[in-house]
Amino acid sequence: MTTPDTSERRRQFRALHQHGCFVLPNPWDAGSARYLQSAGFKALASTSSGHAWSQGKADGAEDLEQVLAHLREMAAATSLPLNADFGDGFGAAPADVERAVLRAIDTGVAGLSIEDASPDAFQPLRPLDEALARLRAARAAIDRSGADVMLIGRAENFFVGQPDIDDTLLRLRAYADAGADCLYAPGIVQRAHIEAVVAAVAPKPVNLLVGGPSAFTLQDIAAMGVRRVSLGGALARAAWGGFMQAAQLLQEQGSFAGLEGAASGATLNALFERPLHRDA
Numbered sequence: 001m002t003t004p005d006t007s008e009r010r011r012q013f014r015a016l017h018q019h020g021c022f023v024l025p026n027p028w029d030a031g032s033a034r035y036l037q038s039a040g041f042k043a044l045a046s047t048s049s050g051h052a053w054s055q056g057k058a059d060g061a062e063d064l065e066q067v068l069a070h071l072r073e074m075a076a077a078t079s080l081p082l083n084a085d086f087g088d089g090f091g092a093a094p095a096d097v098e099r100a101v102l103r104a105i106d107t108g109v110a111g112l113s114i115e116d117a118s119p120d121a122f123q124p125l126r127p128l129d130e131a132l133a134r135l136r137a138a139r140a141a142i143d144r145s146g147a148d149v150m151l152i153g154r155a156e157n158f159f160v161g162q163p164d165i166d167d168t169l170l171r172l173r174a175y176a177d178a179g180a181d182c183l184y185a186p187g188i189v190q191r192a193h194i195e196a197v198v199a200a201v202a203p204k205p206v207n208l209l210v211g212g213p214s215a216f217t218l219q220d221i222a223a224m225g226v227r228r229v230s231l232g233g234a235l236a237r238a239a240w241g242g243f244m245q246a247a248q249l250l251q252e253q254g255s256f257a258g259l260e261g262a263a264s265g266a267t268l269n270a271l272f273e274r275p276l277h278r279d280a
Contacts, residue, residue, distance in 0.1 A: 013081035013110035021222035030077035050236030075108035094137035099139035111150035125159035139179035153180030155280035158187025
């Protein structure tokens with residue numbers, strides 16, 4: 001069901017893609033989402049890996065029902081637009097993808113991504129015609145719903161060990177033509193590749209993944225024509241890194257040094273005691 005609040009968040013999300021470049025950070029639970037809103041970010045995206053790790057699972061191990069429950073929690077956690085990391089669409093066939101996307105829309109998300117990675121380790125990318133059929137099914141679901149939800153088409157070449165920029169560009173152009181509102185090739189890091197992706201799908205917006213320290217600043221990335229920058233599981237990995245270091249120092253050396261720099265309980269209580277602000 002679409003409420004006025006949900007409709008407005010979707011409108012705001014689409015408007016963010018019209019000009020400039022914004023950061024789309026990826027919280028993994030309600031608390032991290034609330035913090036990112038308090039820090040001033042304008043929109044959020046879920047992270048399949050970050051949430052899976054918080055549940056003691058590997059990335060990709062959560063089923064559709066678990067993902068939908070997580071998206072409902074995340075959409076309710078803040079008043080910001082939420083982009084859903086929706087894997088390959090959770091369906092064996094395009095009709096199954098369409099049904100799954102309709103259910104995802106009902107969680108209140110403002111956008112969702114469909115990737116072309118395959119569960120087959122011997123063929124990690126789906127054939128283009130198969131990937132297109134699945135993306136078109138997602139497009140049909142959004143159109144059928146009447147909701148202004150953005151569709152993000154992902155070419156996973158660089159993520160699955162097939163770093164072929166020409167095939168990446170071919171796929172992204174095809175996804176743009178099939179109705180994707182925003183295009184995404186996670187794993188590209190070279191300026192030439194980033195600029196080639198932007199040019200290939202212009203004027204449609206491009207998402208760039210920055211999953212670690214980069215030679216580029218946000219200003220550099222904006223100058224390349226990228227519209228939005230997401231972090232994937234990087235914030236979750238940063239949190240895990242601090243936790244693991246502190247635990248290892250304690251276990252191996254009996255040292256509490258890893259607790260230095262921890263957020264204060266008072267700061268966290270003050271953050272979460274404040275009522276969630278929602279614009280009607």
